[in-house]
Amino acid sequence: AQSVSQHNHHVILSEAASLELGCNYSYGGTVNLFWYVQYPGQHLQLLLKYFSGDPLVKGIKGFEAEFIKSKFSFNLRKPSVQWSDTAEYFCAVSLDNYGQNFVFGPGTRLSVLP
Amino acid sequence: ETGVTQTPRHLVMGMTNKKSLKCEQHLGHNAMYWYKQSAKKPLELMFVYSLEERVENNSVPSRFSPECPNSSHLFLHLHTLQPEDSALYLCASSQDLGRTCTFGPGTRLTVL
Numbered sequence: 001a002q003s004v005s006q007h008n009h010h011v012i013l014s015e016a017a018s019l020e021l022g023c024n025y026s027y028g029g030t031v032n033l034f035w036y037v038q039y040p041g042q043h044l045q046l047l048l049k050y051f052s053g054d055p056l057v058k059g060i061k062g063f064e065a066e067f068i069k070s071k072f073s074f075n076l077r078k079p080s081v082q083w084s085d086t087a088e089y090f091c092a093v094s095l096d097n098y099g100q101n102f103v104f105g106p107g108t109r110l111s112v113l114p
Numbered sequence: 115e116t117g118v119t120q121t122p123r124h125l126v127m128g129m130t131n132k133k134s135l136k137c138e139q140h141l142g143h144n145a146m147y148w149y150k151q152s153a154k155k156p157l158e159l160m161f162v163y164s165l166e167e168r169v170e171n172n173s174v175p176s177r178f179s180p181e182c183p184n185s186s187h188l189f190l191h192l193h194t195l196q197p198e199d200s201a202l203y204l205c206a207s208s209q210d211l212g213r214t215c216t217f218g219p220g221t222r223l224t225v226l
Contacts, residue, residue: 004156032212032213034214034215036217042219043204043217043218043219043220044204044206044217045217046214046215046216049214051213090157092215094212094213095212102147102159102162102212102215103159104149104156104157104159105156106155106156107156107157
């Protein structure tokens with residue numbers, strides 16, 4: 001079965017620090033990759049997605065992610081975090097036309113100190 | 115309304131009660147999902163519907179019973195739940211299976 005792992009359970013950064021959250025998945029075929037964010041008290045929102053093409057994907061709020069197929073990774077990055085980025089971040093993997101494999105990682109909680 | 119809506123937002127029920135959660139999507143999507151979000155556990159996919167047909171039941175206990183009467187509505191019928199079923203239940207939809215999911219705000223369920 002497909003699985004998704006996220007390297008860090010909780011990351012604490014100061015404002016303006018750079019961020020990289022790790023995500024690895026286990027499936028060897030063609031996948032769709034996502035990062036979702038859940039701000040405190042709010043519902044899950046799509047941050048960015050990768051289906052095909054350029055492996056460097058840009059999302060909302062200055063986030064980007066790089067798909068490295070050889071490493072089965074899809075790490076999320078932001079050069080300079082803000083206090084408002086405090087949230088939980090989830091990596092997810094799916095297969096086209098295969099809803100039962102829309103699998104989420106356990107999440108990484110990001111706390112940004114002002 | 116736009117997006118994915120869920121009602122009720124909060125629900126407290128006893129173990130012998132029967133209740134239902136409702137989800138409605140206003141996006142014209144073909145697939146709908148139920149997820150369970152518990153503290154300190156990954157999001158668990160419970161049920162998947164595509165064009166109103168159930169695609170997957172990930173070994174969910176029978177005390178959870180989904181219903182998808184049309185492509186815009188999804189229900190989760192609850193019966194004789196256990197306290198460990200207390201969680202946030204999220205509904206999502208996508209244009210096609212495996213594509214970008216849009217999530218609803220969830221129903222916070224507490225089973226006493």
